[in-house]
Amino acid sequence: MSTNSASIGTQPILYSYWRSSCSWRVRIAMNLKEIPYDIKPISLIKSGGEQHCNEYREVNPMEQVPALQIDGHTLIESVAIMHYLEETRPQRPLLPQDVHKRAKVREIIEIICSGIQPLQNLIVLIHVGEEKKKEWAQHWITRGFRAVEKALSTSAGKYCVGDEISMADCCLVPQVFNARRFHVDLRPYPIILRIDRELESNPAFRAAHPSNQPDCPPELPNK
Numbered sequence: 430m431s432t433n434s435a436s437i438g439t440q441p442i443l444y445s446y447w448r449s450s451c452s453w454r455v456r457i458a459m460n461l462k463e464i465p466y467d468i469k470p471i472s473l474i475k476s477g478g479e480q481h482c483n484e485y486r487e488v489n490p491m492e493q494v495p496a497l498q499i500d501g502h503t504l505i506e507s508v509a510i511m512h513y514l515e516e517t518r519p520q521r522p523l524l525p526q527d528v529h530k531r532a533k534v535r536e537i538i539e540i541i542c543s544g545i546q547p548l549q550n551l552i553v554l555i556h557v558g559e560e561k562k563k564e565w566a567q568h569w570i571t572r573g574f575r576a577v578e579k580a581l582s583t584s585a586g587k588y589c590v591g592d593e594i595s596m597a598d599c600c601l602v603p604q605v606f607n608a609r610r611f612h613v614d615l616r617p618y619p620i621i622l623r624i625d626r627e628l629e630s631n632p633a634f635r636a637a638h639p640s641n642q643p644d645c646p647p648e649l650p651n652k
């Protein structure tokens with residue numbers, strides 16, 4: 430963890446891209462915990478991607494968003510960031526007290542953050558190629574959503590795990606957006622759809638939505 434004296438005692442800075450699902454997870458968590466922050470937009474597409482420039486590589490050697498400068502540190506990886514926020518800002522908890530429920534939250538996080546999103550992110554789709562990318566993304570999202578829906582069939586209340594919003598919900602909503610972006614048929618996943626609809630009007634989720642980001646283009650493509 431590198432230190433960054435500029436962020437000690439000042440407002441956290443989130444390096445973010447409007448429709449990056451990983452940035453979006455952190456925006457939701459920050460909003461739920463009511464932590465004020467500034468956004469530094471990093472365009473993943475402008476001039477081959479600002480995430481690859483030397484200056485940003487110093488911030489995040491993975492050349493991805495998000496990165497969060499907070500408490501004098503630079504943190505990367507959205508799930509690690511959410512856990513840091515949970516441990517340092519326990520207000521409005523995003524993990525349940527019950528250990529079994531915690532395990533379910535982590536299970537859903539893993540399915541999405543290891544089993545779906547990395548397989549359909551920008552670098553992979555560029556490698557797969559324009560012609561095949563839609564079918565590829567649909568395949569991995571469908572496979573993962575089958576498992577998420579099954580997990581939710583026993584864990585869900587109003588939200589992914591019980592009736593309290595958790596980190597699992599922070600991960601689910603952006604992934605549903607990606608599924609729609611790649612025209613995945615969501616009808617087989619009624620619980621996923623119900624939770625997504627439930628969270629649509631939540632102010633923390635609304636403020637984190639791509640369409641409410643400073644770097645969102647005037648017309649939202651593929652929405």
Ligand SMILES: O=C(O)/C=C\C(=O)CC(=O)CC(=O)O
Nearest residue numbers: 448449450451473546550551
């Ligand atoms: O086409 C673009 O606008 C570029 C990048 C993204 O949306 C972000 C992703 O790679 C998808 C994701 O975060 O899951």
